[in-house]
Structures are given as structure tokens and as C-alpha cells.
Amino acid sequence: MELINKIFTNSEIPDLPFPEIPPHTHDGVNSAFLAPSSIDSVQIKAGAVGTTALADDSVDSDKIIDNAILTEHVNALAVTQQKLADAAVSTAKIQNGSVNASKLIQSEAVITVSAQIATATIISAHIGTGVIQNAHLANAIISSAKIIDGAIVNAKIGNAEITSAKIGAAEIKNGNIDNLAVTTAKIDELAVEWSKIGSLAVGNSKIMDAAISTAKIQDEAVGTAQITNAAITNAKIDNLAVTSAKISNVSADKITAGQINLTSTGYLSTPYGGIRIGYLRNIGGVSIYGIQAGPGHGLMLDDGANGYARMWIDTSGNRPLCIDTTSNDRIFFKASSGNDIIRLYGSNAWAGGHVDIMTSLRIGTTQPGSPVAGQMYYEPNPSGMGTGGRLMIYNGYSWHAAAWYDEI
Numbered sequence: 001m002e003l004i005n006k007i008f009t010n011s012e013i014p015d016l017p018f019p020e021i022p023p024h025t026h027d028g029v030n031s032a033f034l035a036p037s038s039i040d041s042v043q044i045k046a047g048a049v050g051t052t053a054l055a056d057d058s059v060d061s062d063k064i065i066d067n068a069i070l071t072e073h074v075n076a077l078a079v080t081q082q083k084l085a086d087a088a089v090s091t092a093k094i095q096n097g098s099v100n101a102s103k104l105i106q107s108e109a110v111i112t113v114s115a116q117i118a119t120a121t122i123i124s125a126h127i128g129t130g131v132i133q134n135a136h137l138a139n140a141i142i143s144s145a146k147i148i149d150g151a152i153v154n155a156k157i158g159n160a161e162i163t164s165a166k167i168g169a170a171e172i173k174n175g176n177i178d179n180l181a182v183t184t185a186k187i188d189e190l191a192v193e194w195s196k197i198g199s200l201a202v203g204n205s206k207i208m209d210a211a212i213s214t215a216k217i218q219d220e221a222v223g224t225a226q227i228t229n230a231a232i233t234n235a236k237i238d239n240l241a242v243t244s245a246k247i248s249n250v251s252a253d254k255i256t257a258g259q260i261n262l263t264s265t266g267y268l269s270t271p272y273g274g275i276r277i278g279y280l281r282n283i284g285g286v287s288i289y290g291i292q293a294g295p296g297h298g299l300m301l302d303d304g305a306n307g308y309a310r311m312w313i314d315t316s317g318n319r320p321l322c323i324d325t326t327s328n329d330r331i332f333f334k335a336s337s338g339n340d341i342i343r344l345y346g347s348n349a350w351a352g353g354h355v356d357i358m359t360s361l362r363i364g365t366t367q368p369g370s371p372v373a374g375q376m377y378y379e380p381n382p383s384g385m386g387t388g389g390r391l392m393i394y395n396g397y398s399w400h401a402a403a404w405y406d407e408i
Contacts, residue, residue: 119145122146123148124150124152124153124156127156129156130155130156130158132156133161134162134166137166139166140167144168144176147176149176150176153181154180154183154186159185159186160187161186162187164193177206179205179206180208183208183211204228214238262279264287265279266279267279267280274293274294275291275292275299276291276292277290277291277292295314295315296315297312298311298312298313298322299312307325308325308326309323309325309326309331310324312324330343330345331343332344363377363378364377365379367392368394371394371399372394372396373396374393374394374396375393376391376393378390378392379401382401385401390402
């Protein structure tokens with residue numbers, strides 16, 4: 001090293017370089033290490049620490065001041081169900097009108113009770129068509145006070161959704177039902193019971209034509225008080241629905257001309273020993289049909305004030321057939337021409353007591369077994385009386401014959 005020349009004389013001094021200073025980058029490589037705890041908040045400039053200066057997961061809940069995180073610090077959809085504590089979202093945290101149908105789970109029920117719904121709060125405009133179904137309603141939860149008059153119309157009710165269990169006793173009143181809103185398709189089988197219907201609540205105008213079938217009516221449920229005068233017409237009665245047990249006494253003006261069909265052994269009868277028409281009995285293997293009257297009774301033909309004739313089975317003897325006429329005591333057998341064939345006169349007849357035969361008379365050929373005086377028969381082969389038949393007459397003691405040339 002050369003000594004510096006004294007400057008007392010004019011002389012040149014050489015240029016010497018400054019000592020070399022090592023670089024300082026603060027990158028942890030070329031920087032000198034700091035002593036522990038040598039940097040506090042005073043040494044850190046505001047805003048000097050950015051996100052890149054923070055290690056992953058280096059900020060925990062202890063590093064965050066209470067109430068430091070505001071709404072604008074939270075990304076959209078950053079708060080998931082896992083971030084919410086049970087019962088953390090109260091009614092006060094939900095903005096009015098923010099929860100709509102799309103925010104509700106469609107496959108599960110929103111459970112409420114009637115106490116949580118203010119009276120008349122839900123009107124028909126708030127309810128989508130067919131949205132409220134049977135499974136969404138608790139039994140007997142909807143009372144008439146919760147329903148605005150006329151709010152529930154036919155389109156709001158699913159078919160067969162309202163059962164009797166969903167209706168409180170006498171809760172549905174006439175004023176709450178639109179005219180013709182309830183059709184047969186809206187009612188479950190046997191869902192509407194008598195206890196659910198107010199007195200006179202269902203009028204004729206509320207029932208569709210032919211909506212009520214026999215299956216909807218309990219046996220003996222409809223009394224005379226429930227039927228309007230002349231309401232049941234012929235078209236309303238099923239064929240064969242009216243049996244004899246359903247018919248009271250039938251008067252003549254209720255019967256029109258026609259045919260009464262009986263079974264092979266059936267019959268019609270009248271009371272008090274009167275007439276029986278139809279099957280009578282079996283005689284010799286043959287079924288006998290006709291008109292029957294009890295002993296002492298019979299059939300009468302009466303033209304009114306002019307006279308009568310009657311026929312009956314008498315109660316005496318072997319039940320003889322009796323024919324009785326008026327006081328003239330005459331019976332005529334007439335041909336279709338109107339001419340008399342036989343006329344029978346009694347003891348009080350006009351012409352006296354005799355039989356007037358107006359045509360040929362044929363007498364039987366068998367001798368009576370117990371004859372009476374005046375009885376006759378024809379004997380075709382008499383013994384010991386010559387040839388030719390004989391008319392045999394009983395005189396009360398014996399038989400006498402008369403030939404064609406003899407006189408009695």
C-alpha cells in the first residue's frame with residue numbers, strides 16, 4: 001500500500017473504490033435473520049400483509065375479530081347446510097317474501113298447524129291448482145274459520161282427496177261451498193256421513209242429475225221427509241226394484257190395462273172367502289186352473305136394478321152346484337144366433353114349473369143305479385121285448401119300457 005502523499009506540494013492523488021456492501025432483499029435467502037419477537041404490529045405497515053403473504057389455513061377463528069365478517073365478505077352460496085347450526089335460522093332471519101314455492105322441498109310436507117295460520121290468511125289465489133293434496137293435511141286440521149267463503153272451488157281439490165276423516169263434524173256449511181263445486185268425482189265412497197251434513201244444507205240444486213246412486217244411500221236412510229212431493233218419477237226407479245213388501249194397498253185407479261203373470265202354481269185371491277183365480281188343484285195328474293170360491297160363496301152377475309144371477313157351491317150334501325136367478329126363476333141356454341136351446345123354469349116362473357126343451361134331447365144308455373120316479377134312460381137291447389130299442393121309465397117302483405108304437 002502506498003502512502004498518501006502529502007498535499008503540501010502539487011501532486012496527484014489516486015482514486016480508490018468504496019468497500020463492497022452485500023445485497024439485502026428481505027426474501028429470507030439474502031436477508032439476515034431477525035431476532036425472535038423483534039417485529040410487532042408497530043413495525044408492520046398498514047396493508048403490508050396481503051393474501052399471498054399468508055400460508056394456507058394460517059387464519060383460524062382466534063385470528064378473526066368478533067363481528068368482523070360482513071355480508072359483502074361472504075361469497076354467494078358459501079354458507080351451506082353444514083355451516084348452519086340446528087335451529088340457527090329463525091323467522092326474523094328470513095326476509096318477507098323471500099321463501100317461495102321453488103325454495104320448498106317438493107317431495108316432503110311443510111308441516112303447520114291451524115294455530116300458526118291467521119284466520120282467512122290463505123285465500124284461493126295463493127293455492128295452485130291441485131297443490132294441496134290429501135297427504136298434506138292433518139286429520140280434521142282445517143276448520144270452517146280457516147276458509148274464506150267460496151275460496152275452495154272444484155279446481156283446488158284433487159279427485160277423491162277429501163275423506164270423512166279430513167272433515168270436522170258439521171264444519172262444512174252451505175255458505176262455504178260453491179254451487180255445483182262438489183261433484184261425485186270429488187267424494188270418496190262413503191266419505192260423506194249423515195253427521196257431516198247440516199239439516200237442509202244440501203238442496204236439490206247442489207246435486208247433479210244422476211249423481212247419487214243406490215250405492216251412496218244407506219239402507220232406509222231416505223225417509224218420506226227427505227223426498228219432495230212428486231220427486232220420484234218412473235225413470236228414477238230401477239226395474240223390479242219395487243217389490244210387494246214396498247207396496248201398500250193398490251186401488252183400482254192405480255192399475256192400467258195389461259196382463260198379470262202368475263207362476264204355474266200361482267194364483268190371485270181376495271179376502272173374506274172371496275174369489276181365487278189361477279191354479280186351483282191337481283185332478284187325475286192334470287193341473288186345474290180357473291176360478292174358485294169358498295163354500296156358500298160364489299160368482300154373481302149383476303146388471304144393477306134389473307136383476308142378477310149367481311152360481312155357487314152349496315154347503316149342503318155333497319156340495320151341489322147351485323144357480324140362482326131373480327124371482328122369475330128362469331135359465332136360458334142360447335145359441336150364437338140368439339135362439340133358445342134350452343129353457344129351464346122354476347116353480348115361481350111365469351110359465352109355471354116345467355122344462356122347455358127347444359131342441360132334440362138325447363138320453364143316456366146306462367141304467368141309473370138308484371133311480372127316482374120319472375127318471376129315464378134308453379135301453380138299446382131290451383130282453384124279451386121284441387126288436388128295437390126301448391125308452392125305460394122308472395115309476396117309483398120298477399122300470400117300464402115304451403116302444404115306438406107303445407104308449408106309457
